[in-house]
Amino acid sequence: MNILKTPHRDYFIIASTLIALALDFLLPRTQIFLIVVAIAGSLETAWNAIESLIGRKISIDTFNIFALVVSFATSEFQSAAFIVLMLSVASILNWRTASRSKEAVKELLKLKPLVALLEENGVTKEISAKNIKKGDTLIVKSGARIPCDGIVVFGNALLNESSVSGESALIQKVPGDIVASGTLNEEGVIKVRASFVGKDSTIERMIALVREAQKHKSRTEKLADKFATFFLPFVIVSGALTYYLTRNASMTAALFLIACADDIAVAIPLAMSAAIGKAAKRGVIVKGGQSFDALGKMTALVIDKTGTLTYGTLSVEKISIQPHINEEGFWRALGIAEKFSEHPIARAVMHEATKHIKDIPDPERFILYKGSGVSAILGSDEIIVGSERIIEEARIPISQDFKDNIALQKETYGKTTSFVFINNVYTGFIVLADIPRSEAKESVAGLKKLGIGRIIMFTGDNVATAAYIASQLGIEEFRASMTPEQKLRELETLTRQHVVGMVGDGINDAPALSRAHVGIAMGNTGTAVAVESADIVILSDDLSRIPEMVILARSVQSVVRGDIVIWLITNALGFWLVLSGIAGPALAAFYNFITDFLPPLNSARLFRKKNIHTCG
Numbered sequence: 001m002n003i004l005k006t007p008h009r010d011y012f013i014i015a016s017t018l019i020a021l022a023l024d025f026l027l028p029r030t031q032i033f034l035i036v037v038a039i040a041g042s043l044e045t046a047w048n049a050i051e052s053l054i055g056r057k058i059s060i061d062t063f064n065i066f067a068l069v070v071s072f073a074t075s076e077f078q079s080a081a082f083i084v085l086m087l088s089v090a091s092i093l094n095w096r097t098a099s100r101s102k103e104a105v106k107e108l109l110k111l112k113p114l115v116a117l118l119e120e121n122g123v124t125k126e127i128s129a130k131n132i133k134k135g136d137t138l139i140v141k142s143g144a145r146i147p148c149d150g151i152v153v154f155g156n157a158l159l160n161e162s163s164v165s166g167e168s169a170l171i172q173k174v175p176g177d178i179v180a181s182g183t184l185n186e187e188g189v190i191k192v193r194a195s196f197v198g199k200d201s202t203i204e205r206m207i208a209l210v211r212e213a214q215k216h217k218s219r220t221e222k223l224a225d226k227f228a229t230f231f232l233p234f235v236i237v238s239g240a241l242t243y244y245l246t247r248n249a250s251m252t253a254a255l256f257l258i259a260c261a262d263d264i265a266v267a268i269p270l271a272m273s274a275a276i277g278k279a280a281k282r283g284v285i286v287k288g289g290q291s292f293d294a295l296g297k298m299t300a301l302v303i304d305k306t307g308t309l310t311y312g313t314l315s316v317e318k319i320s321i322q323p324h325i326n327e328e329g330f331w332r333a334l335g336i337a338e339k340f341s342e343h344p345i346a347r348a349v350m351h352e353a354t355k356h357i358k359d360i361p362d363p364e365r366f367i368l369y370k371g372s373g374v375s376a377i378l379g380s381d382e383i384i385v386g387s388e389r390i391i392e393e394a395r396i397p398i399s400q401d402f403k404d405n406i407a408l409q410k411e412t413y414g415k416t417t418s419f420v421f422i423n424n425v426y427t428g429f430i431v432l433a434d435i436p437r438s439e440a441k442e443s444v445a446g447l448k449k450l451g452i453g454r455i456i457m458f459t460g461d462n463v464a465t466a467a468y469i470a471s472q473l474g475i476e477e478f479r480a481s482m483t484p485e486q487k488l489r490e491l492e493t494l495t496r497q498h499v500v501g502m503v504g505d506g507i508n509d510a511p512a513l514s515r516a517h518v519g520i521a522m523g524n525t526g527t528a529v530a531v532e533s534a535d536i537v538i539l540s541d542d543l544s545r546i547p548e549m550v551i552l553a554r555s556v557q558s559v560v561r562g563d564i565v566i567w568l569i570t571n572a573l574g575f576w577l578v579l580s581g582i583a584g585p586a587l588a589a590f591y592n593f594i595t596d597f598l599p600p601l602n603s604a605r606l607f608r609k610k611n612i613h614t615c616g
Contacts, residue, residue: 006095010088013041017081017088024078034077041084042068044091060264063232067256071585074253079589083257086593090266111182111203116147119191136194140185149196151347152177156354157188161540176351182206205523205531206285206539235259242579251578254588258574267563267599274606275556283540284549285523289556291535294518296553300498301452301546302491302512305459305469307505308522309543310434314348314416318431325427328356333422334430335360337376337383341368345418348432349385369393373418384421396424439544441473446547448474454498458487458512487512503546509533520546559606563599570595 020034045068048061064087071080117139118127124139129147132138137153140146146159158170161183170186173179179192182203198204235256243252272289279286286292306312321330335353338346339360353360363376363383372393373386384394391398416432444455457478459466466480479490488511494500495517502509502516513519513533521534522541531537538545574591577583583591 007092010091010095013037013088014085017041017085021078021081031077034081038068038072038077038080038084041088042080045087058232063235063259066232066236067259070253070256071589074249074585076250076253076257076585076589078586079253079257082586082589082593086596089596090263111145113145113147117141130198132194132197134194134197138192138194139189140179140192141189142185142187144185146179146181146183146185146192148181148192148194148198149201150179150192150194152179152190153193154191155189157190158186160184160186174351174354176347176354202523202539231259250584251581253585254578254583255575257585257588258571258578258583258592263596263599264563264567266596267603268560270600271556271559271563271603271606274603275552278552278606279536279549282545282548283538283542284545285537285539286549287535287537291518292553292556294499295501295536295550296557297499298452298501298518298550300454300456300494301447301501301503302456302458302494302516303475303502304504304509305457305461305466306434308503309440309457309469309473310436312434312505314344314432315435316348316352316430317433317435319428320430321428322426325422330420330428331356332360333381333383333427334385334420336363336378337374337385337420339363339376340366341374345416345432346374349418349430382423384424385418387418390419394421396421398426402426436469436472437541437543439542443543443547444473444475446544447550450547450550452550454494456494458482458490484509484511488515491515501546503543504534505541555606559603562602566598566602570598 016037020030020037023030024034042065045061046065049059049065052059052062064083068080068083071077071083113129115126116129116132118125118132119137119139132148138147138150140157142157152173152175154175156172156174159173159179161171161180173190178195179190180202181196196202199208239252239255242255243249246252269289272292275292276286276289303309319330321327331353334349335357338349338353339362350360361378363378365377367375369375369386369390373384373390375382375384375394377383384390384396386394390396417429418432419429420427447455454477455475457466457470457473457475459469459478459480460482461469461480463480466478470476470478479486482490487509491500491502491512492515495515500516501518501520502512503520503522504510504513505522509521510533513521518536519534520536520538521531523531523537523539536549574583574588574595577591578588
């Protein structure tokens with residue numbers, strides 16, 4: 001029956017208790033009804049307290065049932081009724097907190113397409129989204145959601161990625177771009193090659209992360225139970241001393257009733273729930289309130305370079321075209337040669353080529369030279385693109401001067417230089433590099449303004465590359481040529497001196513993410529191992545979310561401190577009312593019931609706070 005479940009049971013108890021209190025006030029002979037209602041409303045708290053004691057723990061329920069026993073033992077049945085009211089209201093607040101997380105999962109489930117359009121051997125057919133396999137080519141039309149994570153292989157479209165990133169701005173997607181499941185195609189038609197399907201897709205990982213986050217309690221949330229462990233003996237001793245000195249059982253009972261502390265048990269989890277929900281709206285999954293504890297106190301942040309500070313994918317940084325070749329012809333040749341290659345260099349080249357050439361034809365013949373480049377034929381033209389090794393493998397005749405020129409270009413621009421030949425004639429070269437994220441520099445500056453004393457970049461790259469990227473982003477400290485073991489050892493050293501955060505995306509970052517006080521993973525491009533190892537997952541891979549989360553974590557800490565201050569002040573006033581003889585047990589219980597709403601109302605400020613602003 002629904003009436004036996006929260007919140008229906010609690011609404012019923014509240015209504016019954018209010019009626020019983022009214023009848024007891026108007027018709028004293030109906031007090032038996034008040035007693036029955038108070039006992040019935042105490043049963044769940046009593047059961048939870050017994051379970052805690054069996055487990056040799058003193059919880060907040062132990063504290064509350066102690067106050068109820070005192071009320072019944074001293075025949076202060078109105079006091080017991082007020083405590084039952086308070087506990088029922090607390091139960092409803094906890095239910096509403098838990099319901100927010102369940103609703104978040106339901107909303108995410110709505111983003112999962114049930115069907116997809118599969119293109120196979122030139123034929124299009126509708127299939128269940130559950131049957132999509134890695135490598136399938138899917139057609140996504142305007143108005144449809146992306147059914148799985150993948151790479152655009154044809155067409156262009158404007159995607160609404162707000163379900164993942166929290167940003168409503170439309171993002172243009174062209175061949176070579178990565179798309180995430182659950183995002184909406186607002187305009188255009190694209191073909192997507194499936195890369196992560198089922199449980200590995202972005203939307204499924206988001207659902208799993210939200211469900212996991214519901215299971216975690218933070219150190220701050222556990223404060224209420226720890227508080228009860230120490231405070232209950234203190235109250236018992238204080239009550240015994242009060243009775244010994246005054247011989248006033250009524251005053252002693254009132255003192256116990258004032259000290260009932262269920263408001264803290266509600267207020268702190270409520271603050272954490274509000275913060276976790278606010279983070280989720282910004283495309284950040286926080287696995288539990290303990291992450292806010294560490295993030296708010298963080299004094300040092302370690303950031304991996306590749307895929308975190310940089311995009312982790314190559315982009316065209318420089319081009320050089322021979323005078324006898326026009327730019328359109330150069331990009332057309334590049335696009336034809338790289339169209340059927342899945343190499344990261346090919347995807348970067350195709351992404352750039354589609355900006356210059358609208359329609360790139362398919363090659364009639366395609367050859368992949370493993371580790372060196374590609375060759376493609378269209379009509380009478382043979383196009384060869386690759387590193388200096390392709391010259392030897394494709395047997396391209398070149399002069400010694402040209403060899404010397406290649407060596408100079410390689411030294412100047414690095415190993416990601418690709419040379420382009422049409423019919424064995426050199427036409428130019430392109431330089432590709434892993435470039436810093438557009439928001440990285442501003443995010444680093446924002447973290448410094450927030451007082452993060454040390455920001456350190458870790459990378460497996462050489463010193464020259466590390467120094468260049470660090471200088472571009474305003475990072476003073478970096479460690480280069482690091483292995484995963486070295487990253488972990490360096491992090492161990494830092495954790496002895498600082499509260500350390502670690503941001504990464506790869507398998508090699510997982511040990512460090514687990515060891516840091518708070519691990520932050522890039523959820524879109526990050527590996528499953530990194531995401532599982534982290535405490536916080538940035539689904540949009542947007543580094544600006546980190547200073548936002550630091551601000552949010554500090555707001556949570558401020559609210560929790562406010563909750564504790566409010567509790568201390570209201571209890572001090574309550575003790576004064578009791579010890580001065582103004583408040584008896586019934587008034588003490590009523591006072592406690594009214595003031596119990598103050599800490600949760602303070603925590604609720606986090607729900608009303610609309611925006612998180614960085615210091616940028």
